[in-house]
Amino acid sequence: MIGSLVSTGRRRKLAAGPHRALIIAAATFSAWVVYANLFTISDPLVLGILFVSGIFAIMFVAIGASPNAPDRVPAYDFALSGLSIACGVFFFLNATIISDRISLLEPFTTSQFFFGTILMILTLEATRRTTGLGLTSVVVLFLIYNWFGYLLPPPFGHGVSEFSYLLDILVFTTDGIFGVPIQVVASYVFLFVMFGTFLSASGGGEFFFNLAALVTGRTRGGPAKIAVISSGLYGTMSGSPTSDVVATGSITIPVMKRLGYTARFAAGVEVAASTGGSAMPPVMGSAAFILAEYTGVPYNDIVVAAIVPALLYYLGVFGQVHLRAVKYDLRPSEDEIPTVRQTFATGWVFLIPIIGIVTALLSGYSPTFTAGVGVLMILLASSLMKRTRLSPWGIIEGLGDTTLRILPVAGACAAAGLVIGGLSMTGLGMKAANVILVVSNSQPFVTLIIAAIVTIVLGLGMPTPSAYILAAVLVGPALAKLGYPILQSHLFLLYYAVLSALTPPIAVAALAAAAIADEDPFKIALSAVRLAVVGFLLPFAFIWNPGILLLGDVEANTLAVVGGILATIAIAISVEGTYGANITYIERILLLIGAVACITPLVGVSLAGIVLILGMLMRYGVLLKRQTKPEPIKAGG
Template identity: 55%
Template sequence: MIGRLFDTGRRRQFDGAFRFWLFAASAVFATGVVYANIFALPDALLIGILFVCGIYSLLFLAVGASRHSPAIPSVFDWVLSAASVACGIYFFMIRGYLANHITLLNPLGADQLFFGAVLLALTLEATRRTTGPGLTIVVLVFLAYNLYGHVLPPPFGHGYIDFGSFIDTLMYTTDGVFGVPIQVAASYVFLFVMFGALLSKAGGADFMFQLAAALTGKSPGGPAKIAVVSSGMYGMISGSPTSDVATTGAVTIPIMKRLGYSARFAGAVEVAASTGGSAMPPVMGSAAFILAEYTGIDYRDVVIAALIPALLYYLAVYLQVHFRAVRQGLRGIDQADPILETLKSGWVFVLPLAVIVWALLVGYTPTYVAVYATVALVIASFFTRRTRMTPRGVMEGLGETTLRMLPVAGACAAAGLVIGGLTMTGLAMKASNIVMLVAGSGTLPLLLFGAAIAILLGMGMPTPSAYILGAVLVGPAFVAADIPVLPANMFLLYYAVLSALTPPIAVAAFAAAAIADEDALKIAVTSVKLAAFGFIVPFFFVWNEALLWQGAGLNIAIAALGGVVAVVILALALESEMAHWLRLLCFVAAGAAMAPYLELSVPIIVGAAVLGVIWWRRGTLPLIRTPGEIAVRSDS
């Protein structure tokens, strides 16, 4: 019984008339969200209420109460859906009261308490169905602390909070459910998810795979490189590692296995590549939008700052795959279309991505960036019969947008509950003080502690929730330690993203395990090795802000070159045969190459460049032996 209570629901697979009506209702809802973001300007609280109640009404029909729920919604599901609609109607009817309401000074009436409590219960159930027990338990613990924390002794306790004040803060202000996470979900995130859904509907995912195959397919280890490139491109649009693994991994993992990669390594390549997509510009994931809104940093600046670390991350994964392929003699695929032919047939998908980059550089808000990119996609799709989007295709794309947003909405609403509770009780500041007390006065221990918290939070909840809770709990401690806001929040974002592949939970690895027919934990361990640079680079961009495109142009260029050298050295150290002392020396050299001190980084960069030219002229890689060379060596 308890297991069922904390079970995760599953998205139902509908057929026939009900599927049509569900997609139609979802498309209508999506159209309303787009209209509200572009043309209407209601206050943040009202749009948050209508978004939450509307999406809940669809969520309880589309997602079952557990994995064992029937394919058709039960009576209880319909009751929850109707209750969501009723809450939306009620809150809309009292919108005048909400506009003039002063929190905690105007006591709530009985009807306001009732509908606030109902919406709170609906939020908890929506969270449980879409994200599972991890985030749900965290929310319940914080809610219990809000109501009963006054009985705890100092310094853990807080002042008494009555139920009316509790509901008032969490449900009738922008400090609770309708705070920053849900506001971002109802605007930027929704619009970019819509762009991704329509892009996939037009065939964009297939184009990305074909482009990756044209670029890398025939080289050694081609299928794995296709996985790295295609997953990176698709992941920056989807923003979901699990979705990325399921989409691109269904094609790349079987091909990798067939051409000689082990199931473990094939799954790990897909997991590492898919996870990095949530930190890959220009779209990144929903957590990046929350970062921009929460910190007040322009989203364009966030995208620019994320560019160098993201490219270095994918270069690191790519090189490890390449060195492994050379060492094991793994060949590429036999056939791949020429790159120009691929671009010629798929230019309609390049155009909207170019529009995104242009609009960001010009300075448009994320809302208009997403809208312009979507309009460009729809218009461009009409130029070829294969990609042309019919009205039915657009409707299905809009419906799919809403359904993709269900877990995001549940996670963001739950995160708002936790943030509201932290604000109400003052626990955020207490937690920050505890972090500083435990970590001590040093920056490195504080960063290690912050990374551990972000990863632990991410193991039990989606990336947006893990990031925002980490930012609320640890962010003030980072600021107190004089770590600038952008590096501090990018640091937490990276570890929240990497939690998707970190054992023992590693949700992305479980998705790959089902395709690769391999143990999920083994895949997760190998994916951590492939993503090793991702675990290291956040410490260095806190230390050297030039890696985040901050500072003088020369320093940025040196930092980028140092990062490339560090990636090559690190990949060689991880994928070659060498003594332990030499491997350790490589790790030290990689770190020195990214250091902010020119007397350390420049000699490493120059030395690596000289060695690289020598090895290139010889046509061999150091410490990476092909199967033929290994056989000759063993015979001798």
């Protein structure tokens, strides 16, 4: 049952000739996206039209209709690809007419009705192939509600909606398919994915792995710590927990298993580490760009606000991995650790584009411009050394792979546009917000709990961008009505959209790890949830204390960060039940009480919590030192 919800169409393995033709077509499309964003097209409707039709045309050739689809492209997929191009040509040639027409008043022509309906059907099929039945079913349910919701009693019913009314909003305006999600994907998300593609193709992924191995590989639990750091570094560029698990987990999980880690723990570490990458600045996956566009908060502000929570998340995972390694004496593998010279012999070139991107973002340049500069810098930096240099065909492959990597995100965001358009048309978002407030009796803490649960449920089996978008339009208004600031509340929703990737029962990231680890995905997901427990608590912490997001004055921010670090360490010790030796349940409870006190915005309480945690950590340090101190040799012995 779960498998059918998350199973997607099969990525075809075409023969050499057709594969080369597909890569060239995808690379041409990719080059056009760069040109359109940086040099020409400024009309969002035209950009959306050309992007959607082009990406669909490639999608129906690259991805089969089912998990068992043949490698050879059948005639009906060529027909769907042709229809996508035909829709793009029609909408492009009629873009001015479509922009000038008065929605809901001017009747459709026969051709407008035909191509609009075809494009909606193509969007649903593209969503099903790229993201599975889960998201597709949600979209279909919303479409049914939009069309037949007038039959429902108040407060859930709405005005009579004919199909033409629905089609008008969802296809012929920038509120539907061509709305904010696809606009974001067609601009800076695409360019940042291109940056990550070229970074990986030139050897950046290997550099991240070696860097993590160099820092932590010789400590206890080294391979698991390598997985945590390398997955976080790679994940912030890839923006997809599932692809991160596949890319880095194929290396780290077998190494951990070979050194005596259980398959469940090894896979759980990889899943928890990979999932957090989507919340790690500077890229944070495509959902962060959508958050910036949807809320109007500058992306630079989002990056600054998100840095401390992301680091605390990884501190929590890293801390639990370390404590588990100490408890079970999990030793490193010395022969697989690179030297500083080996790591930076060629890896230093990858620091140039990363520093460049961070500098450009902090300097106030737009994300689109920053991503474009990043792509140019990675191409120039990689050309400095023979080992990292990309050949002309390698550059074409990088361009083509960018388009192929963006297919699932594009399919999900086009479908999300259908949902957003329908919600704005029927007012369901505000109705859902009112229901949430009624259920919670407008109690802030209860509302936050419901918001977290709803976001996780919406995200089960869905890509992070789709989960966040649905939560933003259905749950976001409830948080706004309670007066929560927009940045804090939407980062709250984004975190739970990200964490849905590792939450049972579906846990798509765990499903990806299960194939590598040869372990039950449900058990992997439970292990990952335990390792990521800090991530589930963080959103409540930064809603309560905005200093964790660096939104206060210097003193408040400093106290919040120090308290957050100590609270994270305390939670890790409490969850694992050890600091190197087992602790009692009373100590666990004291640590949790101290953790809560540390993150409170009340200065006196926070200082008391910090003193309590520091005192317990100092005590544990003394006890641990006594345990490891060698026994003195007795006289005459």
